[in-house]
Amino acid sequence: MPQWVLRDTSGPPARFGHAMAYDSARGVTVMYGGGQAVPNVGYVGFGEVWEWNGAQWRQRTTYNSSNAWHQDGNGYWVPNYGDTPAGRLQHAMAYDSRRGRVVMFGGRSASPGGGDFFFGDTWEWDGLRWQFRATNGPVARISHTMAYDESRGVTVMFGGFSSGDFGNVWEWDGVSWKGFTPTNGPASNYSQDAGSMAYDSVAREIFYGPTTDGFTLGFFWSWDGHDWHSRGAGFTPTIYSPAYGAMVFDDFGQQFVYFGGQNGYQNFFGGNTTAFLKSGTSASGSWSVLPDAGQGSLFSGGEFINLSNFLAMLNAHADPVSLFLWNQFPPDTQQTLANPNATSDETKSVLRTNLSNIIKGSSIFDASRFAGVNLSVETLVLQRLNPKGPDLIRFNRLLLEDAYPIEILRSPPTPSGRMRLAAAYDSRRHAVVTMGGLYDPGASQPVGNETWELLAVERLVINEQPLSQYRAPGDTAVFRVAASGPKGTALNYQWSFGNQPLTDGGRISGAQSAALQIANVGAADAGQYQAQVSAGRDAVQSSPAILTLNPKLQIFRIAPAFDLLWGSSNIVLEHSDVVTSNWVAVPGANSPFDIAPVGAGKFFRLRPTE
Known part of the structure; x- marks a missing residue:
C-alpha cells in the first residue's frame, strides 16, 4: 500500500x-x-x-x-x-x-x-x-x-x-x-x-x-x-x-489517485486518498477509499510497544502530560492501570478506549503541558493550521506520540484535509507530489506550504538521484542517493566509477552506503559515478552523476536530460537562440543545471557578474 x-x-x-x-x-x-x-x-x-x-x-x-x-x-x-x-x-x-x-x-x-x-x-x-x-x-x-x-x-x-x-x-x-x-x-x-x-x-x-x-x-x-x-x-x-481536490494518474500502478477536496462546508476529506482502479484491474470502474487522518489515528492497542514503561509513567503521573491523562481517566480505568495483576490485554483495552476518547475530544495541547516535549515536524505543521475534525484527532495523536516516543509506536504520516491544492505525478520516482492548499474556507483561510509525497513503499524506488558536480583539485566530492523499499527489507548500496565497483579505502569512503565520499580529488577521479540500490532480489540503478575538475561551462548527457556544469559562483548563465546576439540570463540557474532534450536548440554561455 x-x-x-x-x-x-x-x-x-x-x-x-x-x-x-x-x-x-x-x-x-x-x-x-x-x-x-x-x-x-x-x-x-x-x-x-x-x-x-x-x-x-x-x-x-x-x-x-x-x-x-x-x-x-x-x-x-x-x-x-x-x-x-x-x-x-x-x-x-x-x-x-x-x-x-x-x-x-x-x-x-x-x-x-x-x-x-x-x-x-x-x-x-x-x-x-x-x-x-x-x-x-x-x-x-x-x-x-x-x-x-x-x-x-x-x-x-x-x-x-x-x-x-x-x-x-x-x-x-x-x-x-x-x-x-x-x-x-x-x-x-x-x-x-x-x-x-x-x-x-x-x-x-x-x-x-x-x-x-x-x-x-x-x-x-x-x-x-x-x-x-x-x-x-x-x-x-x-x-x-x-x-476542488486533485487527481493524477499513476501509470506504474495503472490507477487514478484523488486526494483532498471539500465535502460540504468546512468538511474536508483530509488524508482520504482514493484510487480509481481500471485498465485491467478486477475493481474496474470503482473507487476504494483509504482511511482518513482521524480514522487512522484512533488507538487499536497494538501501538503500545513499551507497555510496562508507559504504565509506570501514567501511574506516577510526574510529568505534565501523564498527569493530564491520568486526570482524564475515570476511576475504574485508573484502578485497572494501577492493578499489578491486570493482564496485558486488559490494560491495552482500557488504554485503547480511553486514549481514543481523549483524542476525539478537544485539543489536548497546552504550551506549559508540552513545554518539555520535542514536537515533530508533522505535529508543528498541524499546530499552525488550527486543526479541526479528523485533523484535530490526528494532531492529538501526534502530541501523544511525541510525549511518549519509546512507549507509543509512531503512526504513518498523513496529510491534513485541504482543498484547492496542487498535485502532479512524478513518473520517474512513481510518486504523487502535492503541495499547499486551503485548509479552512472560513474567515481566516489558513494555507500551508508543506510538500507531501505518496510513495510506492512496496516497491524499490530511488527518491533522490545523485547530482553532478564541479570540485577543485584537492576538494572533497560527495554523491548521495536516497531510496525506499518494502517495509522490513534492508537496502544495500554499491557505488561504481565508470563500470568499476568501488570499495572503501584510501581517499574513498561510503562505497556501500547512501553517501559516497572522495577526498582530495584529482584528475583521475573525474568521470561518471553511479549507485546500484538493492532490496532482496530487486535492484535499481541511479542516474549517472558527473564529477569534473574543469571550472569552464560543460554539457553532459544525463538521461533523460542534459546537465550544464561550471565552477565559478560569480557568474550568470545566459542562453540565446542564435550565437551572435540576444543573450538572456537564465533565471534561477545554479550548477548543475538541467536542460530538456526536446524543443528548439539553444546556445549557452557564462557571463561574469558585475
Whole structure:
C-alpha cells in the first residue's frame, strides 16, 4: 500500500489555487502561482516559478508586478503579455511531452489597481523562460482543469467559471486552440469548476471528475477527442465526491489517485486518498477509499510497544502530560492501570478506549503541558493550521506520540484535509507530489506550504538521484542517493566509477552506503559515478552523476536530460537562440543545471557578474 511521506516544509511560501505539472524530460515538478488571503485586501497572487526535483525546491524566477501590468489609455490595468505572465491563482497547467513545454492558461489576479482580473491568456514554460502564446482562444476563466493527451499530442482543457462557454472542450496543439461542443457529457448548464483532470496512459484517454449536476457532485467522464463517455457516479453511493481536490494518474500502478477536496462546508476529506482502479484491474470502474487522518489515528492497542514503561509513567503521573491523562481517566480505568495483576490485554483495552476518547475530544495541547516535549515536524505543521475534525484527532495523536516516543509506536504520516491544492505525478520516482492548499474556507483561510509525497513503499524506488558536480583539485566530492523499499527489507548500496565497483579505502569512503565520499580529488577521479540500490532480489540503478575538475561551462548527457556544469559562483548563465546576439540570463540557474532534450536548440554561455 502506498505511504504518505512529509518531504519539505521550507520551500515555497504557503498558498492555495496554484498549479503543478511534471516535466518528464527534466525530471522536475514545475509549480506556478497560487495565492493567500489578506485581510481587508482580498488575496495576493504569486508569480514565481518553482521546481521540485524530489529532494528540494528551487526558485527559478522572481516576480515584479510592474513587468506584468500597465495602464491603458483609459487608466485600466491590463496585462503586458511580455516576457512574464502576471501572478495568478486558480489557473491550470499541463506538460506537453512532445514539445517539452509546460502549458498554462487562465486564472485570476488582483490587478495593481485592486480589481479582480480574469485571464484568457496562454503561456508556455520551457525550463528556461516563459513565452506568451495566445489570447485568441477560450474565454477567460478560473478553476478550469487541463491535461496533456500523449496519444494525440494536444493539451485538453475543460470547465471552469467564466462569462460563458459552458460545456465546451478546448484543445491546444502548440499553435492554436480548437473548440468542441459535444452533445453529451457533463452538464453544460453549470460551471464545471469542481473537478480535476488527468490522462490515462493505459486507456489513452482523458479522465475528468467529479462533475457538477445541480446539487449532485460525483459523476466521472472520459474524453477520447470526439465524445464524452460515462465512467461512473463517483466514489461510493454513501460518500459524496469531494470538490476542488486533485487527481493524477499513476501509470506504474495503472490507477487514478484523488486526494483532498471539500465535502460540504468546512468538511474536508483530509488524508482520504482514493484510487480509481481500471485498465485491467478486477475493481474496474470503482473507487476504494483509504482511511482518513482521524480514522487512522484512533488507538487499536497494538501501538503500545513499551507497555510496562508507559504504565509506570501514567501511574506516577510526574510529568505534565501523564498527569493530564491520568486526570482524564475515570476511576475504574485508573484502578485497572494501577492493578499489578491486570493482564496485558486488559490494560491495552482500557488504554485503547480511553486514549481514543481523549483524542476525539478537544485539543489536548497546552504550551506549559508540552513545554518539555520535542514536537515533530508533522505535529508543528498541524499546530499552525488550527486543526479541526479528523485533523484535530490526528494532531492529538501526534502530541501523544511525541510525549511518549519509546512507549507509543509512531503512526504513518498523513496529510491534513485541504482543498484547492496542487498535485502532479512524478513518473520517474512513481510518486504523487502535492503541495499547499486551503485548509479552512472560513474567515481566516489558513494555507500551508508543506510538500507531501505518496510513495510506492512496496516497491524499490530511488527518491533522490545523485547530482553532478564541479570540485577543485584537492576538494572533497560527495554523491548521495536516497531510496525506499518494502517495509522490513534492508537496502544495500554499491557505488561504481565508470563500470568499476568501488570499495572503501584510501581517499574513498561510503562505497556501500547512501553517501559516497572522495577526498582530495584529482584528475583521475573525474568521470561518471553511479549507485546500484538493492532490496532482496530487486535492484535499481541511479542516474549517472558527473564529477569534473574543469571550472569552464560543460554539457553532459544525463538521461533523460542534459546537465550544464561550471565552477565559478560569480557568474550568470545566459542562453540565446542564435550565437551572435540576444543573450538572456537564465533565471534561477545554479550548477548543475538541467536542460530538456526536446524543443528548439539553444546556445549557452557564462557571463561574469558585475
